[in-house]
Amino acid sequence: MDGTVDGFRYGAVTPIAAYLMACLGGALGLRCTVRSLLDGRTWRPGWLALGAASIGCGIWTMHFIAMMGFHVQETWIRYDTGLTLLSLLVAVVVVGIGVFLVGVRGAGRGTLLLAGVITGLGVAAMHYLGMAALRMNGEMHYDAVTVTLSVVIAIVAATAALWAAVTIRGFLASLGASLVMGVAVSGMHYTGMAAVSVEVHGTLATSWSGASASSLALPMLIGPVVFLLLAGVVVMFDPLLVLGDGEWNRPGPAARSPRRRPAAAVETGAGTAAAPFGEPPAPRQW
Incomplete structure (x- = not known):
């Protein structure tokens, strides 16, 4: 029996909240990557790592909030905690690879394309790994064309975000880039969700395991959200990141000498x- 799939159980609440988290993670990640370009090699890895973790946590938090609105009328939905946490790790690690590539090697065409493909595939892997964590009295099926489209959107969004991270240095410009990045990441998620159909089993399964979305919401979200808030504090208290637009336009340390x-x-x-x-x-x- 085909299940009745609803991705907007709570109306516009979950899409808007998910979008805002994606924008927050993207904005912090872009600012940290910009900051790494202004620093010597001593602190550059730290800024890049903070930026990668911010983007990864923002994307994963967006995914999990959006999934709270996913509902199949004919069955309960549970989540495998281990796979859900693994999807967060994948998001942070793979985004980190892309960020470090462009942060260390620069935004050459080949490097940018390679980093964008790796990061986009990592975002898609995070999404579908998170979907694999779902437990229900049924089986999910995917439309191959729509899945492919979601992966393409993820790669394009990741490439554009990495380009913005090493090219756009002004505060307002980075803010605008993060808003666009939020649209792209959310678009990838909901495109992937549009590919889902559920075949509900006729009898209730007795071997269910996992936690409900509501019981996972607080423990799963509190860590990434607190991390993003702390990263925001670090960014806000760095004067170069908030008020240093004039400094960012200078090409390098030599230009900053008297x-x-x-x-x-x-x-x-x-x-x-x-x-x-x-x-x-x-x-x-x-």
């Missing part, structure tokens, strides 16, 4: 000569 002032004009007996700034002018010869 600029030499024009040479001072000095009169000599033969005319006017130039003396380097900071040195006293040559004595006038009479």
Whole structure:
């Protein structure tokens, strides 16, 4: 028997909340990646790791909040806790690979494409691994064309996000990029959900295991949400990330060194000569 699938059980509440979490993770990740480009090699891995974890936690939190609105009328839904946590780990690790690639090697076309493909496949793997954690009195089936489309959206979204992370440095520009990134990530999720159909078993299964979405909501969300809040505090208290737009436009450390002032004009007996700034002018010869 075909089940009645509803991805919006709570109306617009879960899509909006999921979108906001995706935007928050994307915004923090973009700012941390930008910050890594301004720092020496000592702190760069730390900023990149914080950015990757922020994006990964944001994407996973978006997925889990959106899944709270997923409902099949004819059966209860439970979640395998181990697979659900594994999907979070996959999101953070694979996003980290992409972020470190562009953060260390730069945004060359080949590097950006490779990092985008890896990150996009990781986001898709996180989504479908999270779907595999569902336990119900039925079997899920996927439409291959729609699944492929969701993976393509994930790769394009990841590539665009990584490009923005190393190209867009202004605060408002990064904020706008994170809003677009939230749309892309949410679009990937709901495209993947559109591929799902459920065949409900005729008899109630007796070997169910797992926890309900409501019982998992608090323990599963509290960790990533607290992490995102702490990452937000780190970003907000870094003056370069909030107010340093002028500094970001400078190409590198050399550009941040004090600029030499024009040479001072000095009169000599033969005319006017130039003396380097900071040195006293040559004595006038009479």
